[in-house]
Amino acid sequence: MSTPKVAIVVSTYPPYAGGMGNVAVEQAQSLAARGYDVTVYTPAGGAGKAVESAGGVKVVRCLSVLRYGNAAFAPTLRQQTKDSDIVFLHYPFIGGAEGYAKNGVLPHQQLVVYYHMDTVGHGWKKFLFARYHRRYLAPLLAHAKLILVSTRDYAEQSLLAPHLKTIDKRLRELPLAVDTERFFPAERPKLLTKEYGFESDTPVALFVGGLDSAHYFKGVPMLLTAWRSVLCALPNAKLLLIGEGDKRKSFERLAKKLGIEDAVGFVGGVSNDELPNYYRLANVVVLPSIDASEAFGLVLLEAMASGRATVASDLAGVRRVVRDGETGQLVEAEDSKALGETLLHLLTRPAVAERYGERGRVVVESEYSKKVIGDKLAELLTLVL
Structure with a gap:
């Protein structure tokens, strides 16, 4: 067989x-390492060559x-994509x-669809997204x-729900994967601690996510509001936000206003x-997403792999990553009050x-490592070959 x-x-x-792009990178490299001939097709943007090679x-x-x-x-x-055997959309x-x-x-091809999330949006975007899914999702x-x-x-809670009876025999679960060799527990990095002027025991919470309009659902304004209440009782606590985007300036203004x-x-x-050292700088990693546009939360796996406790919104999918009261x-x-x-x-x-962080590390090693998920992905693709 070729x-x-x-x-x-x-x-x-x-x-x-x-x-989504980070997930695609992991899946592409995982399949390439297992002998597949993999090509990624993505729209041209302002960065990157028209054709390039990375990680095989x-x-x-x-x-x-x-x-x-x-x-x-x-x-x-x-x-x-006409020359491929499998189109992985x-x-x-x-x-x-x-x-x-x-x-x-x-x-001669087979189509595999990885359904990441609903696109929800607000205002006119919500209307357009709903219309788009009604037209294209079922076919x-x-x-x-x-x-x-x-x-x-x-x-079961997403836009896939009405279609479950017709797709159930073709539906499989494939969680996201985390690199447990890159993200691992360690002491708070001394250089970063010094750079930010922290003490060794400064309470630190960390958010990692896009600060652009496309990631409106990450819940940054709510997090900032919640952080004000944290500071009332713990004035030396620090919150770090990693990410860039067109909303960053407005978030900075909100922090100042608060x-x-x-x-x-x-x-x-x-x-x-x-990035791994920033996880190690934190005591807690937070994902305060607000709607079904958040389906999993890769940052939660990275935090758990780093031996850090997690706090996240009780949303479908996300609640299967964070084990409440365990990790x-x-x-x-x-x-925002509860947050x-x-x-x-x-x-x-x-x-x-x-204790949460220690248990989280055990969970990702057994259930979400690159090897565990990579082997599962390769096994699933044998169903369509």
Whole structure:
């Protein structure tokens, strides 16, 4: 049998910092390491060469006629993937999924759809997203030989729910993976501690996520509001936010308006090499997302792998990553009071946070490591070959 050719089709890819692109990187490199011939197809943006190679994976940045946020109309995608055996489409991909929804794939190909999340939005975006899914989701699923989700829990609460009876035999669970060799427990880094003027026992909470309009659902304004209440009881606590985007300035203004700017650090983007040390700088990692646009939370796995406690919104999918009272704590989405109280609880009880972190490390090693998830992905693809 010849080497299977896999075309991974995704709306974003590094150097853009986003969860979907990071997942695609991990899956592409994992399949390449297992002998697959992998090419990633993603819309051309302001960075990256038209064709490049990274980690044993060819990356083709396709023509995109129109781009808005993470949506990009890429009319040549279906034609460019014609030589592959498997088209592995990461959904949602507004501007890229329509051709596969209308026409499926070629007779010699199989379509695999990885359903990441609902696109929810607000105002006119909410209306357009709903209309888009009504038009394209059902036919796309009908063409798919295999449909993957990060958790069954999320599938049952998402836009996939009405389709579960018809897709159930083709639906499989494939969680995200974390590099447990890159993210591991260690003492608070001395250089970063000194750089930020922290003491060895300064209580630190960490947020990692996009600060752009596309990631409105990350809940940063609510986090900042909650942080003000934390500071009332724990004035020496610090909150660090890693990420960049067009909303950063407005978040900085909000912190100033709330009178907490001295206790909040907007770090900006950090390199892959630097990121693990930021997790080790923190006592608690927080993911305060507000709606179903958040389906899993890769940052939670990175925190757990680093031996850090987690606090996250009680959302479908996310609640399967954080084991409430075991690896972290869940709070009701959009409840800033509960979020503040939970952060304060863990920051003032370091032994509890440490116990959560230790258990989190055990969980990711057994269930979410690159090897465990990579082996599972390769096994699933045998179903369509």
